[in-house]
Amino acid sequence: MSASSVQAERPVSDLAARRKREAQRRRLTVAGLRLGLGVAILAGWEITTRLGWVDAFFWSQPSAVAAKLWLWLTQGTDLGPLWEQVLVTMEETVGGFVVGSILGVIFGVALGRSRLLSDVLGPYIKGANAIPRVVVGALFAVALGLDIRSKIATAAVLVFFVVFFNAFQGVREVDRNLIANARILGAGDRLLTTEILIPSALSWIVASLHTSFGLALVGAVVGELFGATAGLGELIYAAKNNFDTAGVFAGMALLAAMALVAEAFITALENRLIKWRPPVATETRI
Amino acid sequence: MTPAIELRGVTKRFLTPSGGVYTALRDLNMTVEPGEFCAVVGPTGCGKSTTLALISGLEPASEGEVDVFGSPVKGIADGIGYVFQADAVFPWKTVLENVAAGPRYRGVSNSDARERALDWISRVGLSGFEDRFPYQLSGGMRKRVALAQSLINGPRILLMDEPFSALDVQTRSLMENELLALWAASSASVVFVTHDLEEAISLSDRVFVITAGPGTVKSNYKVDLPRPRNVAEIRFQPRFAEIYEEIWKDLKDEVLVSYERQKRSGAA
Ligand SMILES: Nc1ncnc2c1ncn2[C@@H]1O[C@H](COP(=O)(O)OP(=O)(O)OP(=O)(O)O)[C@@H](O)[C@H]1O
Numbered sequence A: 001m002s003a004s005s006v007q008a009e010r011p012v013s014d015l016a017a018r019r020k021r022e023a024q025r026r027r028l029t030v031a032g033l034r035l036g037l038g039v040a041i042l043a044g045w046e047i048t049t050r051l052g053w054v055d056a057f058f059w060s061q062p063s064a065v066a067a068k069l070w071l072w073l074t075q076g077t078d079l080g081p082l083w084e085q086v087l088v089t090m091e092e093t094v095g096g097f098v099v100g101s102i103l104g105v106i107f108g109v110a111l112g113r114s115r116l117l118s119d120v121l122g123p124y125i126k127g128a129n130a131i132p133r134v135v136v137g138a139l140f141a142v143a144l145g146l147d148i149r150s151k152i153a154t155a156a157v158l159v160f161f162v163v164f165f166n167a168f169q170g171v172r173e174v175d176r177n178l179i180a181n182a183r184i185l186g187a188g189d190r191l192l193t194t195e196i197l198i199p200s201a202l203s204w205i206v207a208s209l210h211t212s213f214g215l216a217l218v219g220a221v222v223g224e225l226f227g228a229t230a231g232l233g234e235l236i237y238a239a240k241n242n243f244d245t246a247g248v249f250a251g252m253a254l255l256a257a258m259a260l261v262a263e264a265f266i267t268a269l270e271n272r273l274i275k276w277r278p279p280v281a282t283e284t285r286i
Numbered sequence B: 001m002t003p004a005i006e007l008r009g010v011t012k013r014f015l016t017p018s019g020g021v022y023t024a025l026r027d028l029n030m031t032v033e034p035g036e037f038c039a040v041v042g043p044t045g046c047g048k049s050t051t052l053a054l055i056s057g058l059e060p061a062s063e064g065e066v067d068v069f070g071s072p073v074k075g076i077a078d079g080i081g082y083v084f085q086a087d088a089v090f091p092w093k094t095v096l097e098n099v100a101a102g103p104r105y106r107g108v109s110n111s112d113a114r115e116r117a118l119d120w121i122s123r124v125g126l127s128g129f130e131d132r133f134p135y136q137l138s139g140g141m142r143k144r145v146a147l148a149q150s151l152i153n154g155p156r157i158l159l160m161d162e163p164f165s166a167l168d169v170q171t172r173s174l175m176e177n178e179l180l181a182l183w184a185a186s187s188a189s190v191v192f193v194t195h196d197l198e199e200a201i202s203l204s205d206r207v208f209v210i211t212a213g214p215g216t217v218k219s220n221y222k223v224d225l226p227r228p229r230n231v232a233e234i235r236f237q238p239r240f241a242e243i244y245e246e247i248w249k250d251l252k253d254e255v256l257v258s259y260e261r262q263k264r265s266g267a268a
């Protein structure tokens, strides 16, 4: 190996090490600021309610919420063990999310492919989208009863429209050149859909999943508010009826935690499904 | 012998977004013999890509007939390879999956398709890059993927739309020689669109000059240079210069017309 190539390599590894240190420092800074912000908000809340500037009866306080969560965790809720309530809401959310996403993709791709279908169905879908859809929860509560099906249906309706519009748009925006190329290479209609339209719409669809999981959670909780025997929404509803604001906040905190965990899963899914896209610039930069 | 490709009195019109009609090709006649390597040159916007789209069956002609091996083109014909002007490799497939796409779409088993793809990847010099996605390749490498993707299907007609215009001069001559070797071994007819008259002459048996739009064939020249050729060296032959001068006289007028037109419409 010549001297010049040895010389050329050193700065590169130095640079890589420096970038790595910088990235690490940045992560620490972000984590610290995050923690600080959370502590500041909770402390502010606790102090203002203790000093009586804010009424703890209406707005509760972090210590009371924590105590409530501890109570639920150790002694169960009025509706039964806490994990059961979490599980019920989780099932409803995931069920609605899966059903809504699958239907959304199927309809989005079908309408995106067929001009006739989209012209005929277009106004109906836009109309249905325009009404505030959470009210269908009331309908499902009556029609499907108080069990899990009415919540799944409500969540699925909310998810459907978001995924549908994204899948539709994704199929419409497919690069004409890619379609031409696939057809020349011998792809028929079916292969065109599975090999070109769906993969290229996938980045749109996956992007919509972040929003739509939140909506599935909304659908499940709203469904529970319209009538249920278990679940976090029902727990919050019951707490509200007892003027137990700490219980309301505790339920909200659990919902937020659920959403964050799901978000992490969806990001992992996204990275798997669309690994062919260039990563965000900062990740490969040296 | 029936020609490989025959266009007779072909006119192609497009609807413009404003609702008007734009004539891209007018009364175009072109014949390509089996196994012939033809180049098509002409000013930008004259309808070269449109001509290829008509031959491939991606676009129907507005008037006139397009025949491939004696039968009229209806939809996409079998046995056609097409290297597009714009990037058309599938961004969500790896190099291997991209090259194997054609055989897989035609019902070849996965393992056979894979084996053939590996062979073609090495022929276009991309061994070691099988698992990369297109965004991880250079522009020239993507073009080579496109080339392998077309050639793996053993096309009887190969349509190429400025395939090498993004490459540097050295890589380009290498690829051109490679293409000539592959073509010589294949007996395919090639229609090769390019801006570059030198490239056109050094590769082909025949050069079609298209007029400024609406495009029609202004003239066609037989290139009687001996084969096999080395494109890097053939440019220095005296006969090459003669042919170049002859064709350039024709082409120059069209380029000027096209340029003047664009300048005027730009100024207006
Ligand atoms: N789908 C279309 N709709 C309307 N006009 C079109 C369409 N496709 C091509 N044209 C027009 O037809 C003409 C010929 O286009 P074409 O792409 O064949 O040119 P070209 O000779 O390949 O040009 P270049 O060398 O720049 O690639 C152009 O003026 C273009 O604007």
Ligand SMILES: [Mg+2]
Pocket: B048, B049, B050, B085, B161
């Ligand atoms: Mg073109």
